[in-house]
Amino acid sequence: MPDAADFRIDLLASQRAGSVRAAARLLTAAAAFACAAALLLAPSPLRAAATLASVAALALAFCPGRAPSARQLVIGIDGAIRAGGDDEVETAAVRYFGPRFVCLQTPRGALAVWPDSMTATGWRRLLVACRWQRPPEPIGAVAAAGSRTK
Numbered sequence: 001m002p003d004a005a006d007f008r009i010d011l012l013a014s015q016r017a018g019s020v021r022a023a024a025r026l027l028t029a030a031a032a033f034a035c036a037a038a039l040l041l042a043p044s045p046l047r048a049a050a051t052l053a054s055v056a057a058l059a060l061a062f063c064p065g066r067a068p069s070a071r072q073l074v075i076g077i078d079g080a081i082r083a084g085g086d087d088e089v090e091t092a093a094v095r096y097f098g099p100r101f102v103c104l105q106t107p108r109g110a111l112a113v114w115p116d117s118m119t120a121t122g123w124r125r126l127l128v129a130c131r132w133q134r135p136p137e138p139i140g141a142v143a144a145a146g147s148r149t150k
Helices: 016-039 045-061 120-131
Strands: 007-010 072-077 081-084 087-092 093-098 101-106 111-115
Touching: 007 120, 016 045, 045 120, 072 120, 081 101, 081 120, 101 120
Parallel strands: none
Antiparallel strands: 007 072, 072 081, 081 087, 093 101, 101 111
16 A cells, blocks of 8 residues: 555556657558568569568558557555555566656566656656666565665
């Protein structure tokens, strides 16, 4: 159960994610068209295989995506990041973070987080938590002294 002092961030639908998805679909359609044109101009088994693969990728690109696995992020006072919905909150590890995109790994899969899916204050807190996140220590283990703890 999260503490009352934890910082909660509600995740909204991201327009940037939609733009990236649309650009990827357009690029996939262009690749499928180019492969089909190459097959028509000079038929070969390799070009036929490339055309089939690109058409399959195009079909997958237009399949409806799955719903986001988390609707809320919780940043604990200890810096731990947890993601979840109304019913369950799970620990999230940082896979990648940068100034314009964060990818978190949860037990349910990867969670893409964009800056326009939350408030500016929430984004800054998430970036700080990503930067200073420590891997979870085993229960009963004593933290090793480092340059920051002396």
